[in-house]
Amino acid sequence: MxxxxxxxxxxxxxxxxxxxxxxxxxxxxxxxxxxxxxxxxxxxxxxxxxxxxxxxxxxxxxxxxxxxxxxxxxxxxxxxxxxxxxxxxxxxxxxxxxxxxxxxxxxxxxxxxxxxxxxxxxxxxxxxxxxxxxxxxxxxPGMESLNAAKPLRGPEDLKDWKFRSPPGLETQIFQNLGASPVVIDFTEVFTSLETGIIDGADASNASTNRSLGIYDLAKHSTYPGFHSMxxxxxxxxxxxxxxxxxxxxxxxxxxxxxxxxxxxxxxxxxxxKTVNELAGDVTFYDWSPEDRATFREGARKAWASFAEGSDAAEELVQSHLAFMKQIGLVTSGAE
Missing domain, CATH: 3.40.190.170 (Bacterial extracellular solute-binding protein, family 7)
Structure with missing residues (x-):
């Protein structure tokens, strides 16, 4: 042993x-x-x-x-x-x-x-x-927020949006939705926003984003976030x-x-508490159920692609889909 x-x-x-x-x-x-x-x-x-x-x-x-x-x-x-x-x-x-x-x-x-x-x-x-x-x-910890220098009212605002993304699954999801994710290290998010390399970032939740100074530069954000937890x-x-x-x-x-x-x-x-304190300075967007469903459908394509070749990953994706169907998040589950 x-x-x-x-x-x-x-x-x-x-x-x-x-x-x-x-x-x-x-x-x-x-x-x-x-x-x-x-x-x-x-x-x-x-x-x-x-x-x-x-x-x-x-x-x-x-x-x-x-x-x-x-x-x-x-x-x-x-x-x-x-x-x-x-x-x-x-x-x-x-x-x-x-x-x-x-x-x-x-x-x-x-x-x-x-x-x-x-x-x-x-x-x-x-x-x-x-x-x-x-x-x-x-x-x-909780739902993360997307942050941008322009409005993020729904999936249509993701078109050609150049933003910081972590590598892997997320880049595939946002590419499927027409965005232009750029893989940048977490420690370089503020500088990249400040210099205009990107016009938005997926960093963390609202309170952490504020501690990083992101809301000094990006005045538009999604909340409650749902794209990443x-x-x-x-x-x-x-x-x-x-x-x-x-x-x-x-x-x-x-x-x-x-x-x-x-x-x-x-x-x-x-x-x-952070969102309440930032209200008036930062505009927060709560996407409609229909817009969330559109995002989720784009994400599902990336899940299937990312899981391909791994029996364990494919089994997990099917399990998630079946449960999402059970609780009403998707109309079709494991297939």
């Missing part, structure tokens, strides 16, 4: 007296809302376990780069990865559909519902287990997970779900 960096010391030969030490890396800052809820997860686990579990938490990718955390957990450098599944799309495009379906769901709660009520967890667990990892939970994952090395007593496993999963839901609630309040 691989115990990685977890130290499990049996005291008095009793499982109840075990001391378990786990080393976990995340890519959040400790000051962020996500980071604060990760810290609360750590405190909840240590407290509810009666001190049997000790967690060494490494923020801001202090040990390895964010994209390398998953492999670090697989290989025992750390025990857990609290980053994002989309970093692993090079392994299998299926990881895109367990991190951000893009253009599919309209709220984080719909994403959670697919995971816990739509059969998603079983498929996700199968994918993670195949790489020697175990998914504890998701953490979905990245879900960070709480994942542990599978053998480490299997080595834990059942009560500790339950404690960790329940605490992770609490942290996930609290993160979503915290960001929903923070984002709405």
């Amino acid at each position: 691989i115990v990685a960096t977890a130290t499990i010391v049996a005291g008095l030969g009793s499982a109840s007296a075990q001391e378990i030490t786990l080393r976990i890396q995340n890519h959040q800052s400790p000051e962020s809302l996500s980071g604060k809820n990760i810290a609360q997860w750590q405190d909840d686990v240590e407290t509810m376990s009666g001190g049997r579990v000790k967690i060494e938490m490494f923020y801001s990718s202090a040990i390895v780069k964010s994209v390398e955390t998953f492999d670090a957990a697989i290989n025992g450098i750390v025990d857990g990865d609290f980053t994002n599944g989309s970093y692993q799309t090079g392994k299998d495009p299926a990881f895109q559909f367990v991190s951000d379906i893009m253009g599919g769901y309209e709220t984080p709660w719909q994403m959670y519902a697919w995971l816990y009520n739509g059969g998603g967890l079983e498929l996700v667990q199968k994918l993670y287990n195949s790489y020697g990892m175990y998914l504890l939970a998701w953490q979905v 990245p879900a960070d994952h709480f994942a542990l090395n599978l053998e480490v997970w299997k080595s834990l007593p059942e009560d500790i496993q339950r404690i960790m999963e329940v605490a992770a779900q609490k942290a996930s839901f609290r993160t979503t609630l915290d960001y929903s309040v923070d984002i709405q």
Whole structure:
């Protein structure tokens, strides 16, 4: 059995007296809302376990780069990865559909519902287990906003729109809708807007966009956003997970779900507060159900193309579509 960096010391030969030490890396800052809820997860686990579990938490990718955390957990450098599944799309495009379906769901709660009520967890667990990892939970901060120097009233305003996009699935979706996405690093968004290289950006949610200074330059934004809702994952090395007593496993999963839901609630309040404060200076556009459906149809073509060649990805896409049909987001589901 691989115990990685977890130290499990049996005291008095009793499982109840075990001391378990786990080393976990995340890519959040400790000051962020996500980071604060990760810290609360750590405190909840240590407290509810009666001190049997000790967690060494490494923020801001202090040990390895964010994209390398998953492999670090697989290989025992750390025990857990609290980053994002989309970093692993090079392994299998299926990881895109367990991190951000893009253009599919309209709220984080719909994403959670697919995971816990739509059969998603079983498929996700199968994918993670195949790489020697175990998914504890998701953490979905909230809906992101598109930002532009011109109006973004609906899909028609995406035509020939030159904007910053992350690489991968998103570029395909927006190209299908007539936009001109430009792949630019997150750290270069403000400078690219300032110099006119782009006339808009997909960066993050409204509160983060404001902290980056984007609304100083881009006075038009979508809200509530629905084109992107990245879900960070709480994942542990599978053998480490299997080595834990059942009560500790339950404690960790329940605490992770609490942290996930609290993160979503915290960001929903923070984002709405930001939008209220920016009203009058920035124009926000809430797309109609018909416009969202148009966007979703363009996204569906990109999902199929992106998933092609991966059985796991195609299975996940069909599962998402079937659940979206069930909750009324699409008129046709798995086909």
